[in-house]
Amino acid sequence: MTDVPPIRPVGAPQELVLEGEPAAGTVPVAGIPGRETADRIRTAIAYTVMFAVAALFAIPFLWSISTSLRPNMETVTGFSLLPHHWTTVGYHDMFHKYNFTRYTINSAIIAGAVTISNVFLASLGGYAFARLRFPGREFLFMLVLGTLMIPDQLRLVPVYQMLVNILPKYAHTDLINQKGVILIQLVSATSLFLMRQYFLTIPRDLEEAAKLDGAGYFKTYWRVMLPLAGPALAAVAILMFQGTWNGLFWAAVLLQDRSQYTIPIALTFFRNIYATQWPPLMAASVLAIVPILVLFVLFQRYFVAGVASAGVKG
Numbered sequence: 001m002t003d004v005p006p007i008r009p010v011g012a013p014q015e016l017v018l019e020g021e022p023a024a025g026t027v028p029v030a031g032i033p034g035r036e037t038a039d040r041i042r043t044a045i046a047y048t049v050m051f052a053v054a055a056l057f058a059i060p061f062l063w064s065i066s067t068s069l070r071p072n073m074e075t076v077t078g079f080s081l082l083p084h085h086w087t088t089v090g091y092h093d094m095f096h097k098y099n100f101t102r103y104t105i106n107s108a109i110i111a112g113a114v115t116i117s118n119v120f121l122a123s124l125g126g127y128a129f130a131r132l133r134f135p136g137r138e139f140l141f142m143l144v145l146g147t148l149m150i151p152d153q154l155r156l157v158p159v160y161q162m163l164v165n166i167l168p169k170y171a172h173t174d175l176i177n178q179k180g181v182i183l184i185q186l187v188s189a190t191s192l193f194l195m196r197q198y199f200l201t202i203p204r205d206l207e208e209a210a211k212l213d214g215a216g217y218f219k220t221y222w223r224v225m226l227p228l229a230g231p232a233l234a235a236v237a238i239l240m241f242q243g244t245w246n247g248l249f250w251a252a253v254l255l256q257d258r259s260q261y262t263i264p265i266a267l268t269f270f271r272n273i274y275a276t277q278w279p280p281l282m283a284a285s286v287l288a289i290v291p292i293l294v295l296f297v298l299f300q301r302y303f304v305a306g307v308a309s310a311g312v313k314g
Helices: 033-068 072-076 089-097 100-131 137-149 156-166 178-183 189-200 205-212 217-228 230-245 249-254 263-270 278-310
Strands: none
Touching (some): 033 278, 072 278, 089 100, 089 278, 100 230, 100 278, 137 189, 156 249, 178 249, 189 230, 230 278, 249 263, 263 278
């Protein structure tokens, strides 16, 4: 015979059980111990892996800093992360003996000019490819993207011939230097692609409102679209500054005067037939890394947002 639950009389007070609270006479359960332990283990493993990867990338940079603060004789005695004798002779020789102040200024001029030109021209061209309707738009855009598959080494001869022969005669003798390096990198296909993809994510309602106010294409681009493209502009600026600052190929081809050399070319001065001056070489390497590191730290948030948004719409 089964037990029948007792029947409460009419009018008897009812016990209220709130949602999320255990019923009367039951033992509350704090959680599932097995699941909490598994979560802790997964978290510990994830942090361990990330720390190992971070150390893998950080140790060479820390070793470069350490080597730049050693005397030259200590650099060949074996590997040690911290120097036994601290000295700044490497930095002193880099600036005074090898004249790295001049090379740093040259790199800053070229990288700054290329970055500014790419930010303006790529945003202007990206707006045209994203918003304007003209014959052959898709074909021209695909043609621009096709240039990404051609390495600079294959374009060396035609580009050099253009700088020397095709451009106006009064200018070609003045282009085999810093101006030539800047000219052939005025705008890149990568920058144009990033800006075009980002402009596609901006609602057209903003452009329609600008047209109702009587704004033309350029005014709409300058006053409406460009201020909204901050993340993409930051991504283009970081990528172009980093690529030009570390660029070696075109600088080595076109810079024929030693006083116009950039940092990547000047790094070869520390190595001769018989020995390598490791402390000043590592000091110059640290000097080359610091501007890129500072730029990325300051604009990391916008850089990530710009690259992520550029791949949303095709």
